[in-house]
Amino acid sequence: MKKLILFLTMSLMVMPVRADEGMWFLMFIERLNHRDMQKMGLQLTSEEIYSINNHSLKDAIVQFNGGCTAEMIxxxxxxxxxxxxxxxxxxxxxxxxxxxLKNGFWAANHKAELKPKDLYVRFFVRMDDVSKRILAKLNPNMTEAEREKAVQQESALIEKENNEGGKYTVSVRPFFQGNEYYYFVYQDFKDVRLVGTPPESIGKFGGDTDNWEWPRHTGDFSMFRVYADANGNPAEYSTNNVPLKPKHYLPVSLKGVQENDFAMILGYPGRTNRWMPSGGIEQNVKFAYPAWVEASKLGMDKMKVHMDKSDQVRLNYASQYAQVANYWKNRQGMIDALTKHKTAAAKAKAEADFNKWANKPANKAKYGNVITTINNYYSKTNEKARHDNYLTGLLRTSGYAAMPYSLGRGLEAYANANEAGRAEMLPDLKAYIDEAYATLYEPLEKDVLAAQLGLYGTKSTGYEIAPLVAKIGKENNNNFTAYVNDAFAKSLFASKAKVEAFLAKPDVNTLKADPLYLLSSDLLTKYRAKSEEQQKLDADYSKSFRLLVDGMREANPNVKYYPDANSTLRLTYGKVRSLPADKRNDAKKNYYTTMQGEVAKYKPNDEEFDLPKRLLELYEKKDFGQYADKAGYMPVNFLTDNDITGGNSGSPVINGKGELIGLAFDGNIEAMAGDVIFDKDLQRTINVDIRYVLWIIDKYANAKHIVDEMTIVK
Structure with missing residues (x-):
């Protein structure tokens, strides 16, 4: 009985796996998942999902611009x-x-599609296990630095062996905290063009208020087209390129969804920390995340003042603001969820039981000090975590926190070079300068920088802050406004024109005395600094965390484990599933929302809840065409219990026949602890119903030609 209790308690570290929990490797689904998936409603073979030699579902899934997922349709x-x-x-x-962004865009034909500067999609070709090969190069007596070097050297060889002369991008990645290694082969396509997007009032309906919330009524989709050369190979942008003929694309279902329908999601989840120790959870909840939330909110408030006054400024900062806002609410949700569910306490109990197992005679030499070392690490880095998040918030929201340093290093090299060297550097420098200053708005940047310096200088009290910031704060009673204004007045980095004047007459002494360059250098130096004590703490923690995961798996050999997400292709499966009844949702069951509920939220001229006139007119006429549910309503969003995280945005929701039924775009705030621990009762994925997507394209946008190129299953 004691062994059984120990097993159950220790399993809390990673959660014993249910069918709808887990982010699974495609190469193992036949062995680990396929039977469960069939019982839930899957009608495909494992070979139809993942095959190296034949086209399969995996060939329709792409990583979108490095941070999201998309699908070929x-x-x-x-x-x-x-x-x-x-x-x-x-x-x-x-x-x-x-x-x-405001009005929407729909290309009438291929020639009308728009090419952004930098946008790519990444196709997954294959993967393989190289754990034995890499681990054979390692031994327990290595320092962490020696271990890392050996891993990097062997990984470089593996990547070179599999890239076919540069045709493919190959990446070797660690899993289970460095206890296993796999390599992934990808092919990148860089000619990607905008085909269609609904107006922001549809694509972002609900704004920050509804973000991470259910019920939801958001048409969160956009459409692009991938181009290749005449032979179907990746190519830089050219008018001679042709639309890519993918190996596989998803048929689109108009059948709709019912509760308990099978649903699987393939995508590129960014990061989970399901193995995170209790000390890490406690550190995030009490030190790191509160600082993240406060710094993010301050930056957002300062940006918005200026964005509300100018359409151009709003466009220039729209993406940055949206990213900051998204994680601001995410981190607050994490604090609330992890606190409410007492996740740290549950993990601490599991760690105490693991520690008993680890200190048995047979295990003590290898695992005996693991928990002590991990707890010591967190106790000594709590205040640093708070400091680092205030500093990161400054760097994330202020363009002038990092830019003068990065540009300044290039300018210093330019100033020190001879005439030939300068001529060689000039094109790249000018391109960097054009990009750096293209969207910066000085009044906004001044306000954000001064406010964030004040927050960083006064709130990071338990850990030594950047020395120049401390000096300025002391001399100005921690009011940085006058200093920032004076720095901008004197700095060559204040404007593009001043930087270009420096290029004409470069002087190293002027650069090294520049106030914004000195400030930016101070911040970046502090951001990157690591004392010898910190380096040792990091190394000891890295080894102990790896041993913790190794020991947990050794102690629970019959549990099916999935590795933490790390932006590699995964599959998650589950069902369409309700949350408890909610009076805010007009739907008969709380697993879907309708256009009736969307219109009920409508607020004319409201930044978050306005709706286009045409959408309201179509709703009044009930002009839903073939996209209405058989019950008569126009569907908007629906819920599944799939296990996803950031990076899964844009992932296809696929039924048991391999047909597209929706598009994942969010999670629910009640389960915001999901990156750390899976809650089988609360965890939900919020999806755009594909019928709403098609209705917007066809009926709202009059772009039926786009729908016509899809394979529609009725």
Missing amino acids: SKDGLVLTNHHCGYDAIAELSTPEANW
Whole structure:
């Protein structure tokens, strides 16, 4: 009985797996998942999901611009993702006169599609296990630095062996905290063009108020097209390129969803920390996340003052603001959920039981000091975590916190070079300068920088702050406004014109005395600094955390484990599933929302809840076409119990036949602890119903030609 209790308690560290929990490798689904999936409603073979030699579902799934997921939905390279995933590109292509972000955009034909500067999709080709090969190069007597070097050297060899002369991008990644290693082969396509996007009032309906909330009524989608050369290979942008013919694309279902329908999601989840020790959870809840939330909110408030006054400023900062706002609410939700569910206490109990197992004679030499070392690490880094998050908040929201340092290093090299060297450097420098200053707005940047310096200088009290910031704060009673104004007046980094004047007459002494360069250098130096004590703490923690995961798996050999998310392709499966009844939702069951509920939220001219006139007119006429549910309502969003996280945005929700039924775009705030621990009762994925997507394209936008290129299943 004691062994059984120990097993159950220790399993809390990673949660014993239910069918709807887990982010699974595709190469193992036949062995680990396929039987469960069939019982839940899957009608595909494992080979139809993942195959190296034949086309399969995995060939339709792409990583979108490094941070989201998207899916191929036509034979002509049409790709679907979230509106918020395409937000950067849409904002970049917009101007006050042609504001695609505000008004929407629908290309009438291929020639009308718009090319952003930098946008790519990444196709997954294959993966393989190289754990034995890499671990054979390691031994327990290595320092962490020696271990890391050996891993990097062997990984570089593996990547070179599999990239076929540069045709593919190959990445070796660690899993289970460095107890296993796999390599992944990808192919990148860089000619990706905007095809269509609903207006922001649809694509971002509900704004920050509804973000992470249910019930939801958001048309969070946008559409792009992938182009290739005449032979179907990746190519830089060219008018001669042609739409890509993907190996596989998803048919689109109009059948709708019912509660308990099978649903699987493939995508690129960014990061989970399901193995995180209790000390890490406690540190985040009490030190790191509160600082993140406070710094983010301050930056947002300062940005918004200026964004509300100018359409151009709003466009320039729209993407940055949205990213900060998203994680501001996420981190507050994490604090609330982890506190409410007492997650740290549950993990601490599991760790205490693990520690008993670890200190048995047979295990003590290898695992005996693991928990002590981990707890020591967190106790000594709590105040640093708070400091680091205030500093990171400054760097994340202020363009002038980091830019003068990064540009200044280039200018210093330019100033020290001879005439030939300068001529060689000049094109790249000018390109960097053009990009750096293209969207900066000085009044906003001054306000954000001064406010964030004040917050950082006064709230990071338990850990030594950047020395120049401390000096300025002491001399100015921690009011940084006058200093920032004076720095901008004197700095060559204050404007593009001043930087270009420096290029004409470079002087190293002027650069090294520049107030914004000195401030930025001070902040970045502090951000990167690591004392010898910290380096030792990090190394000891890294080894102990790896041993903790190794020991947990050794102690629970019959449990099916999945590795933490790390932006590699995963599959999660579950069902369409309700939350408890909610009077805010007009739907008969609380697993879907309707356009009736969307219109009920409508507030004319409200930044978050306005709706286009045409949408309201179509609703009044009940002009839903073939996209209405058989019950008569127009569906908008629906819920599944899939296990996802950031990076899954834009992932396809696929039924048991391999057909597209929706588009994942969010999670519910009640289960915001999901990156750390899976809650089988509360965890939900919020999805756009594909019928609403098609209705917007066809009926609202009159772009039926886009729908016509898809394979529609009725």
